[in-house]
Amino acid sequence: MSRPMPERLAVFDLFAGLDAAAMDDIAAAAVERRLDAGEMFFLQSERAERFFVLVDGRVRLTQVTPDGQQVVVRFIMPGEGFGLVAVLAGNVYPLSAEAMDPAVGYGWDGPTFKTLMARHPELATRSLSLVAQRVHEFQARNRELSTERVERRIARTLLRLTNQSGTRQSDGVRIDLPLTRQDVAEMTGTTVYTVSRVLAGWHEAGIIDAGRKRIVIRQPHSLVAIAEDLPPAR
Amino acid sequence: MSRPMPERLAVFDLFAGLDAAAMDDIAAAAVERRLDAGEMFFLQSERAERFFVLVDGRVRLTQVTPDGQQVVVRFIMPGEGFGLVAVLAGNVYPLSAEAMDPAVGYGWDGPTFKTLMARHPELATRSLSLVAQRVHEFQARNRELSTERVERRIARTLLRLTNQSGTRQSDGVRIDLPLTRQDVAEMTGTTVYTVSRVLAGWHEAGIIDAGRKRIVIRQPHSLVAIAEDLPPAR
DNA sequence: CTGCCAACTTGCGATAGCGCAACGTCGCCC
DNA sequence: GGGCGACGTTGCGCTATCGCAAGTTGGCAG
Missing domain, CATH: 1.10.10.10 (Winged helix-like DNA-binding domain superfamily/Winged helix DNA-binding domain)
Structure with a gap:
């Protein structure tokens, strides 16, 4: 499992504004995962061990309702993260993440990421605003679903x-x-x-x-x- | 404007697990706000200056769509916070917060709260999981809206x-x-x-x-x- | 090249939910 | 202790959307 390049990570939203030393530290803790098309980064209702930032490829996030209906939650493009919310909440993944083509992601597990946040407060702030942004998106989508044709x-x-x-x-x-x-x-x-x-x-x-x-x-x-x-x- | 009691704050989700010293520090930075029924803590599309934790009363969070339709996002009961996401994202409030009865809230502004988080890393972690929980709720509601009668x-x-x-x-x-x-x-x-x-x-x-x-x-x-x-x- | 399968289309009947209009009714305020 | 206004109900016609069934089509595997 090759070591991720800090330079490649620095372009991601999640790491915006962090200095080189911090990036080295963060990158050193990352695990790279390579998937073929159709393979899963993780499955809905598994324990949320690890979240990922997508480096290459595309990922589809889907959720299955208790009675078997499927919902596409969103698509992930390179540079975006997924699974963060579940890992931070210490929960189970609320959705499945499938590679739509050969995909590469870097992953961090919860405890590791919490340690990183404590060492680099910037990281906590960035995480918060990213998650806050998700809240906004979902809220907007809710409003659409309930008021629009x-x-x-x-x-x-x-x-x-x-x-x-x-x-x-x-x-x-x-x-x-x-x-x-x-x-x-x-x-x-x-x-x-x-x-x-x-x-x-x-x-x-x-x-x-x-x-x-x-x-x-x-x-x-x-x-x-x-x-x-x-x-x-x- | 009276100084909030740290003991009263300690029961809130947001501050769970913080020690007395931290609570004193946090409480000292809070501003108390008392509203009559029908008054607003804040209005949708104002700059998000300050978020609140509700101490007493009830609050209704509503959102108005561009074409004037109203949506009730949720109700806030004592002990719950509101406005946090907007403040952390450094945005505009995405919704309005109205006191349904005489209500008391404690508020913190963004810079102050960020300072507090830097001083008390626990606070950042708690904030993250609370916000993460919101994401889950909205996601669940989305799924309901799109698949259920x-x-x-x-x-x-x-x-x-x-x-x-x-x-x-x-x-x-x-x-x-x-x-x-x-x-x-x-x-x-x-x-x-x-x-x-x-x-x-x-x-x-x-x-x-x-x-x-x-x-x-x-x-x-x-x-x-x-x-x-x-x-x-x- | 050919065949096959997933993806896509379309006609059609069924219906959930909308929303106007008109009417009840509760409770609060003077 | 009225009366008024907000809240709630209900009949009714309407239509957006559903979802089955029965196709068509495109592109890839062999």
């Missing part, structure tokens, strides 16, 4: 994914995730059927270009108009 | 409120909050009409006893059965 929620979700992992190309912005209709449905709290119909409508209207596991936004402004419920902008 | 969500919400502020009485457990149908609707992402109809049904069935701003759970097990979607228990 499906179409609007899907629009918002696509825009969010665009920000997180969009690539500009000649005919619009492409979402760099192999997104199934099912995935979108699970992210927006609806069904495959409805997602399919909505996307078909937008395709019709020239707003997006959608294929198998592929979505390209051609007219982001139209999507924003739908998300914000503006007058159907000319 | 209204009836089930209402059942769950009542049970949750029962845990948070229920008083056992001869004919069942009473929820000690002046809960409007509107409030319940805003907590569960539905409408007054639907809440009214559902509660009427349960009243009919003898599961609850509901009046103006008053809900008593007579058969908690039946409500659990609904929440968990069990066979309509005999």
Whole structure:
């Protein structure tokens, strides 16, 4: 298991503003994990031993309800962390983390990370604001789920994914995730059927270009108009 | 503005496990605020200066969507904190905090609290796990909102409120909050009409006893059965 | 190249939940 | 001890969304 490079870690949100000495210390405590596509970093309801920062690849976080329905909680791109909340709370993982492609992550276990936080107070502060940010995101999503129609929620979700992992190309912005209709449905709290119909409508209207596991936004402004419920902008 | 008693603070989640010296230090930095019913601790979208721990009274946290719809995020009972996440994230308050009755809170501003955390690492750890717990709650609520029917969500919400502020009485457990149908609707992402109809049904069935701003759970097990979607228990 | 399978689509009937409108009713304030 | 306003209820028509069933399609494995 190779030793992570402190320089590579320094770019991550979680470690922003830490000095080189601190980074060395933190990196020395990390464990690298390499997974193939389809393998799991951890499974829902296992004891939360270790959290990770993703260095390479993509990760899908999913949650299964007691009665077997699946929900996609979010996607993780390189530089982002996952599992932190569960480890800090000393709980069980509330969701599963699956590598969507060959992925590399660095991990720290709870006690180790707590020691690191005590040595580097900055780290505690950073962790707090990252977790606080998660709270905001979930709160926003809650509000959406309870007050907005499906179409609007899907629009918002696509825009969010665009920000997180969009690539500009000649005919619009492409979402760099192999997104199934099912995935979108699970992210927006609806069904495959409805997602399919909505996307078909937008395709019709020239707003997006959608294929198998592929979505390209051609007219982001139209999507924003739908998300914000503006007058159907000319 | 009277000085808070350290002994009173020590019972709060946020300060669990801190020694007397630390408590003195923390209490010395607190500011007491007394509000009448209907007054606000803070308003949504103000700069998040200060967070509070509630000592007495009850507080309602609400969020207003850009297009004017209101959502009840949660209720705060004595011993609980609110505003912490916003202050730590150095943001704007994402919601408003209204005193439902005459209320007393102790407050700390961000810089002060960060100093305190640096002096007492335990405090940082406690803060982290409290915030982490919030993440869990919101995540659970998200899952509910996207996978469950209204009836089930209402059942769950009542049970949750029962845990948070229920008083056992001869004919069942009473929820000690002046809960409007509107409030319940805003907590569960539905409408007054639907809440009214559902509660009427349960009243009919003898599961609850509901009046103006008053809900008593007579058969908690039946409500659990609904929440968990069990066979309509005999 | 071909066949197969997962992903996607679409018609259609079913229904949960919405929300207006109109009406009860409780309790508090003067 | 009225009367008023907030809260609660209910009938009713409406539609967004669901979800089955029965397809079509794209792309990859062999």
